[in-house]
Amino acid sequence: MNIAVMGYGVVGSGVAELLEKNHDQIVKKSQQDEMRLKYILDRRTFPGDKNESLVVADFEKIISDDSVKIVVETMGGLHPAYEFVLDCLNAGKSVVTSNKELVAEKGCELLKAAKEHNANFLFEASVGGGIPIIRPITQCLAANDIDEIAGILNGTTNFILTMMIKQGMTFEDALRLAQKNGYAERDPSADIQGHDACRKIAILAALCFGKHVYPADIHTEGITEITLADVDYAAAWGGVIKLIARSKKLENGKISAIVSPAFVGYGSQLAGVDDVFNAILVRGDAIGDVVFYGRGAGKLPTASAVVADIIDCAQHMKERKDFGWGEGEEGYVSSYLDIETSLYVRLTSDSKEEVLEQANSVFGGVKALHRDNAPDNEAAFVTPAAAEKELREKLAALTGAKIESVIRITDY
């Protein structure tokens, strides 16, 4: 069986490396006579690379070669990845991708095309890097009604927050260190503004709850506004700040879905997930909480997830895996303002005692937080739980205070 890889970057070259390194084992597990990398699609050339001779610049080579049964897409970005993948599926070739943007935006359509042409479209590597999560959700947890899924899905932001929490670094210094270590790109916005985590939770929510979820429908906040003051107050409250992506089934058939910094209590399995590690918590009716932890990114972890999908494709050439979700619909994702939460609030005021009294009365009791060396005019508290809209309105009505920071509180 022949394989083509589209995009010879970090992940693509890792896939080529693993296909060679663990060749015999992969052939055996695939139940094939041979598993051979035949083409690498890339516009660049790679003089001296050991796979140099496999590199082609023209997609036609791949699509027109009937001996290529499995195509790996590790190009990233929406175009032309989308067009290429759709062409492959329409030609009956199975596709494995690590491209979260592609799956989050076009997953439903591509899964449909795969089904129509008896091909597989698999994307274990698109969420959680090497952590097995897509397959456990679809298979191992098949007997469960999944109620909720939440996770630390972006290693870059988790590294930055860890440096802020453990080393007392500012956001800016931690970001620079992440860039220096190769954990953050020169333009880090997709990570630090939460878009990467947003695409991943869109995929997980679609998988758990059965309908496509568009990233644009998910309220997304990054970590750029988090300060060391907030980190200190989180500790005073009894936890840490993490960038949490989460989605929950609601009573009315809709779902919630949000990405934002959140207070996570020390007792949580998510609180101890540090550095570039990821973790995903699945809450099911029968199973309770299950957590999957590991490296959410990196060349070989991600490539190993891609190769596992390749093996799965090879095993299911005749009988494709039935796997997918339905179309999304307008209003399927509830506004975050309608979801119940508690909020942490930090404010400055020249009359902070009066403001705290106001808050106590308006919210029906708040829990004041204290930190060492706070400026005299600073106050912080945690509200009781209520619909966020209601909390925001009450907050806006407080007089004599400037709201500096508002962070949600989770119960994971």
Added chain:
Amino acid sequence: MNIAVMGYGVVGSGVAELLEKNHDQIVKKSQQDEMRLKYILDRRTFPGDKNESLVVADFEKIISDDSVKIVVETMGGLHPAYEFVLDCLNAGKSVVTSNKELVAEKGCELLKAAKEHNANFLFEASVGGGIPIIRPITQCLAANDIDEIAGILNGTTNFILTMMIKQGMTFEDALRLAQKNGYAERDPSADIQGHDACRKIAILAALCFGKHVYPADIHTEGITEITLADVDYAAAWGGVIKLIARSKKLENGKISAIVSPAFVGYGSQLAGVDDVFNAILVRGDAIGDVVFYGRGAGKLPTASAVVADIIDCAQHMKERKDFGWGEGEEGYVSSYLDIETSLYVRLTSDSKEEVLEQANSVFGGVKALHRDNAPDNEAAFVTPAAAEKELREKLAALTGAKIESVIRITDY
């Protein structure tokens, strides 16, 4: 498609409950027209139970009914579970089991029988209760060479150790509380002496490394000798005591496999696994460390793993899953004495300063540990890493000291 359940105890009744509760979803995911529970095998009668009419006492009913394609074994114990399961597989029926003893002792043979008769033999529920671990190892991590696996595989002992660590309870009191809470059986020996964890690591090692591992070949120590003094010294060292089951691929083609209490550093993902929870760490060449966490026991978590296997069987009726391991062999599991480790040692001596000096000289430097309120004649230290045999010999040669406790140290 018809299903039979053998053994209507905690797990068996949970399976029946889930098959009814999530019926529509299970039928859909199984890609079948119907998934019906037809028989429950049990010697007891269940007057008033809603499945009373399905209960049969005679195994012949099941084996002779060709409409029964999947048989669930939740009887526990080796006999007659083994004979019944073998008969089912030989008759071409797929079998799903939660019985770790059966898989650990007879897995290789039963997998072979399944293969010969084009049936499936699945046992996700035998390790880690509801935590998906068997399938991720075989599928999601297929692209990895797995180097090592380790875990907290027994909820009862983990609960007892958690109570000792967090509440300062003695072993005896913690065991009584576990029994009161229903976490420990009246005869708790299989749990507290490590046999339950031993069976589970035997299964995981077979799966990871490809050859059957017999529980009898795994050196197994329980937690009955652990004292609060040891708990205190673990804290002084910077960690906690956990009952760790672990297995590792060695350079010479053999493996190590052991179950014993061990010091686990606070930084480890296993250190925060408390109460009845389980966690399993898999270390692969490409993936690094991946950890799976959740409830390792309990009616519905375990039943949900069984039902996931039932669905998997139903999906793979025509093309069975190729899945298994080879025969074990004499000497395949190395003696624990040949494995390199560090040891924590607690001793009493009337001349403890001299003993510590001896130890320092014999081991080439030890790290002394201190705890509050230690008796005057007590000393504790951690040795450098070396083959355990060598460490034990040196320990035996110390003069003027009584060794009270020896616990291994892990680097997970």
